[in-house]
Amino acid sequence: xxxxxxxxxxxxxxxxxxxxxxxxxxxxxxxxxxxxxxxxxxxxxxxxxxxxxxxxxxxxxxxxxxxxxxxxxxxxxxxxxxxxxxxxxxxxxxxxxxxxxxxxxxxxxxxxxxxxxxxxxxxxxxxxxxxxxxxxxxxxxxxxxxxxxxxxxxxxxx
Numbered sequence: 486x487x488x489x490x491x492x493x494x495x496x497x498x499x500x501x502x503x504x505x506x507x508x509x510x511x512x513x514x515x516x517x518x519x520x521x522x523x524x525x526x527x528x529x530x531x532x533x534x535x536x537x538x539x540x541x542x543x544x545x546x547x548x549x550x551x552x553x554x555x556x557x558x559x560x561x562x563x564x565x566x567x568x569x570x571x572x573x574x575x576x577x578x579x580x581x582x583x584x585x586x587x588x589x590x591x592x593x594x595x596x597x598x599x600x601x602x603x604x605x606x607x608x609x610x611x612x613x614x615x616x617x618x619x620x621x622x623x624x625x626x627x628x629x630x631x632x633x634x635x636x637x638x639x640x641x642x643x
Contacts, residue, residue: 521606524567530611531558531565538626538640540568546587546636553628553638555609559620564601566610575632576604578612580623581639588636591629604628 522530540553547553555568564578578601585591591598602612614620621643628637 519605521608522565522611524609527558527565527567527609527611530563531560531567533562534558534560534565535620536560536642538642540566540570540628540638540640542638544586544636544638546585546590547638551630551635551637557626557640557642559626559642560614561616561620562614564612564614564620564626568609570604570607570610570628570637572607573630573633573635573637575630576637577629577631578602578604579627579629580618580620581625581627582623584625584641585627585639586636588634591627591636592634598627599623 536559538557538559540555540557542552542554544552551571551573553566553568553570555566558565558567570576579595579598580601581591581594581598583590583594583597585594599618601614601618604610604612624643625639625641627639629635630637
C-alpha cells in the first residue's frame with residue numbers, strides 16, 4: 486500500500502468519525518428527551534401567567550441550529566412555552582434584567598441573571614419557578630445552552 490492511499494484512508498476515516506460524532510451530539514438530546522407536555526398541560530400551567538412574550542427565530546444571536554419560536558407564559562409557579570426550540574443539550578432557562586439577543590450580551594450580563602431551571606423538551610416546555618424568584622424584577626426570559634455556551638433564544642416580557 487502506498488503512502489497516498491494510507492493518508493487518504495486515515496483522512497477519510499477521521500472525517501467520517503467527526504461527522505458521526507457531530508450527528509450524535511445533535512441527535513442524542515432528541516432521543517433522550519422526555520415526552521413534551523401536551524397543549525392541555527401547557528394551557529393549565531400558563532393559566533395563572535402574569536406575563537406573555539414571544540420567542541422569534543429572527544434574533545441577532547439565533548441561527549439555523551440555535552432558535553426558538555412560540556408563546557412564552559410567565560407566572561409565579563411556572564414558565565411555559567407553547568412552541569418549539571432547536572434541539573440541543575443542556576438547555577437552561579434564565580431571567581434577565583435586560584433584553585439580550587446574542588451570546589456576548591448574555592455572557593456580559595449572566596452575573597445579574599437568575600437561573601430558573603432546566604429545559605428538557607424541545608416542543609413545549611414547563612419549568613417550575615422557585616418561590617424565591619420574583620419574575621417582576623426581570624424583563625426577559627432566555628434559553629441558553631450551558632455546555633456549548635450558545636445563545637438559543639430570548640423574549641422581552643415587560
